[in-house]
Amino acid sequence: MLDATMTQQLKQYLGNLREGVELVASLGDDKRSADTRALIEQIAGLHDLVTARFDGADARRPSFEIRRASDPSRSVRFAGLPMGHEFTSLVLALLWAGGHPPKVEAEVLEQIAALDGDYDFEMYFSLSCHNCPDVVQALTLMALYNPRVSATLIEGGAFQAEVEERGVMAVPATFLNGQMFASGKMGVEEILAKLDSGAEARAAAKLSEKAPMDVLVVGGGPAGASAAIYAARKGFSTGIAAERFGGQVMDTMGIENFISVPYTEGPKLAAQLEAHVGEYDIDVMKLVTASRLVPASQPGGYHSVEFSNGAVLKARTLILSTGARWRNLGVPGEETYKTKGVAYCPHCDGPLFKGKRVAVIGGGNSGVEAAIDLAGIVGHVTLIEFDSALRADAVLQAKLRSMPNVTILTSAQTTEITGDGSRVNGLVYQDRTSGVEHRIDLEGVFVQIGLVPNTEWLKDSGIALSKHGEIAIDHKAATSIPGVFAAGDCTTVPYKQIIIAMGEGSKAGLSAFDYLIRTESVEELAVAAE
Template sequence: MLDANLKQQLSQYLGMLREPIELVATLGDDAKSAQTRELLEQIDALSDKVSAKFDGEDDRRPSFIIRRASDATVWVRFAGVPLGHEFTSLVLALLWAGGHPPKVEEETLQAIRDLEGDFDFEMYFSLSCHNCPDVVQALTLMALFNPRISATLIEGGAFQDEVEERGVMAVPAVFLNGESFANGKMSVEELLAKIDTNAGARAAAKIEGKDPFEVLVIGGGPAGASAAIYTARKGFRTGVAAERFGGQVLDTMGIENFISVPYTEGPKLAAALEAHVGEYDIDVMNLQKAERLIPATKPGGMHEVVFANGASLKARSLVLSTGARWRNLGVPGEFEYRNRGVAYCPHCDGPLFKGKRVAVIGGGNSGVEAAIDLANIVGHVTLIEFDSKLRADQVLQDKLRSMDNVDILVSAQTTEVTGDGERVDGLTYKNRETGEEHRVELEGVFVQIGLVPNTEWLKDSGIELTKFGEIVVDAHAATNLPGVFAAGDATTVPFKQIIIAMGEGSKAALSAFDYLIRNEATDEIAQAA
């Protein structure tokens, strides 16, 4: 089960346990149960602070709980074998149950302890999902720090019938007290915000008390992180307000074109960005969605950004780096069947469609890569491209065409996603050359048709936007408003790439530096500071 290298690493981690823990398993006669027994026996053998038992009475087999030997009310349950992307989650669960402190702000831990009420979480994950570990770890943390919270973390591939019965067609999928609660990647802070009704008010009050910044970066992706580091290095008081630090990078799997790093994955890069930002005196305010920009009335004056929770921040200069999100098809059925057959992440949700027929909409690199990945998992893939030819790199096209369970349709306009009321059962498309309508019967639709800039909040701000919603910037990353700069996928800069966003963020920061040294602060700001 665990190779020699993993055993050695796990042995070192288990040496950090401060108190004994128990692993209590409920097993059947199947292969997954045999794997679970082998895994738990290996963990047991690596530390005298771990004991494994096989007399559990859970309905799911295989499953096991991790609990403190001194307090049976504090536990977390895994159903299935948490390897792959979830091995780290398993290790953290062992450490936290054994008293090793998590690397989480004490304020967050106290918010978990202070939650009132009983919360029974069930969460479905797949072993190939790179978005799932954050949710698994967040729920694990909550269960181990509040005895009124329980968390059962279920590997969907091991419980396919249950997945089908509950209509889970996208992971991570979280249920609370038996009802659907959340889908998609979420941090512990985001989960807390959904169940703690006072969280927004506390966050707003905390923000309202802050002095004006010299540079305020809106957005925490590669562009925003780069901008913040550059302005902080110049000695300016810098803040970052982000709806989700890391941005869309968090939803990216393999990254192979980040120069000097042959391969990395989005969550790893996002963690590295956060760590680098943390090396400087930068005030990071996460989970803050910008809602309105009130520009300064004169050079050197104060810009104000209002957030969804009602709080606002002021700054002499701004760097707008709110990034972009996946573009929707905008056809009937897409919204109705989202997470019920309509998906946007093939890495996360592909395993839930094992052996089934799916479509991928989009013939660019993302679409063709998704089709290649899915063809190795599902029964059949139909790639649908609006243009008369695929736009992906030739090497990707050649790979796709070599696969015998793939059909490619070009000059095809998707017109509707259909379903039976519960889940997707097909789609219709129009042949753009003949005008004929066709139907494809399938069980999943993966949308991969590009990006939409996150700039709706700027429409009445005076910032110049293109008809596509991109922020218009010049060669210095400056917008049409003095003191307001922009960078990354939300702007008119071509080629939406991580490495380009980082460069543009640095450029915007240097331009903000130049602006600040050429424009003295107004009396209003000088007095406020």
């Protein structure tokens, strides 16, 4: 199952085991079960502390349990093969079960251990989903560090009948005690916050106790990471406050235009950004969403940022890099059928539509790339573009037109997404040339129509915004408020690209430095007044 390189890597990782690990498999007579047996035997053969059994009685087959030999109540179960993006999750499960300490803060482990109650999680993932590993690894950690937490992690492609029965049409999808718990990406802190009602209040209080900073970056994408590094390198106290580190890069798969790196993937780049930020004395605050900006009353004073959890942070300068998010169609049926056939990530959710008919809305690079990817999985793809011609790069258009199971519709305006109450069953569009409406029978709709900036929280702050809601900045990344700078996809800078966001972030960091050295702080002004 594992090639020579993966085998050697896994063998090295297993060298970190501190105690025994048991693999207990429940198998059938099918090929997937045979592959699972081969994988488990291969893993067990790499280290003396790993043993394998094939007498499991779980109803899902193939599945296997990874458990601590000294305490079998600390275990996690994989149903299907955790390969692809989930191979790292498999490695971590083996290491954590074997006593190797996870790289999380001690207080997080204490919070897991302190959970009072019995929690039975079932989570569905796909092997091509780059958002799923965070949830898989979070639930794995919880199951291995609290014996009252159980986690079964299910590869949807291996259990399609179950997926259809439970109405899972988007991953990651997490059930708790048989009921839907959450749809979408979550880290362990987010899961704990949903289970522990007092967690948010404690986090807000801890955040508000922080001393004012010289530079506070709001947003943790490429622009924010670059801005923070440049500011920290100048010796200023610097913090990053972000809902999630990596921003929209976490939702991006293949990246082929990041100069000097021919190919990388979004989650990998995000991890590298976070590691680089970690090389400096930068206070990284995650899972916080900015809700209001109160500008300083005088030059050199402190700007305040309020967060949705009630916390408040203060800083002499701000760098706003809150990025952008997928734009919604805004038609009837879209909200109703989100995660029930309406999707925004073809890499994550595409495998759930194997052999089915889907539509992709949008004829730019993102839309055409999505259609190309989906055409290799689903039965048929209809690409719908509002304009009279596709806007994607010529090489992508040529690839799309060469695919036999793709239909391209231009001058077509989507007017409604229809369903049967539980899932999508079609789409209505209007021919913009003739005015005639048409209906297409579908089981999925992937929306790829561009981005909208995350700036709603700034509308009453006094910061100038463009008609599209972007933060207006000058050539030095300065906003209309002194001491407040902005960078990345949330600004008026054209061409929303990762490499441009990084450059704009560094510019904003240098501009903040220039502002700080030219502006006396309120403390300095107070001393001078004495």
